[in-house]
Amino acid sequence: MSVAKVIEIVSNSEKSFDDAIQQGLAEAAHSLRGISGIEIVNWTADVENNQITRYKVTMHVAFKVEHNTTA
Template sequence: MELAKVVQIVSTSHESFDDAVNLGVANAAKTIRGISGVKVTDWTAKVKGDKIISYKVTMDIAFAVESK
């Protein structure tokens, strides 16, 4: 039987939503082995004047539970 665990993370970027997702996955992979999927659950942006100055994503990261 295969099990997966899901953790929620928040990632930001000054470039784009896509960059925020990629940075989040890359940073999560530093401490989580076997990431198998990502589900973005929220997209927000900070605006100053008439421009977006930062992008933020909240996402669920799924990874396999290792058995002994």
């Protein structure tokens, strides 16, 4: 049986939504092992003078639950 845990990450970028997603995933990978998927649950942006200045995403990151077998 395989069990996954899901956490929520909020990331942003001045370049694009894709860059915000990639940065959030890269940051999550620093502290999580076994990432198996992401779901983008919210896309927003800051706007100034009719131009997007910051892209923001909220994502759910799923990763495998590991059990410590050394007791």
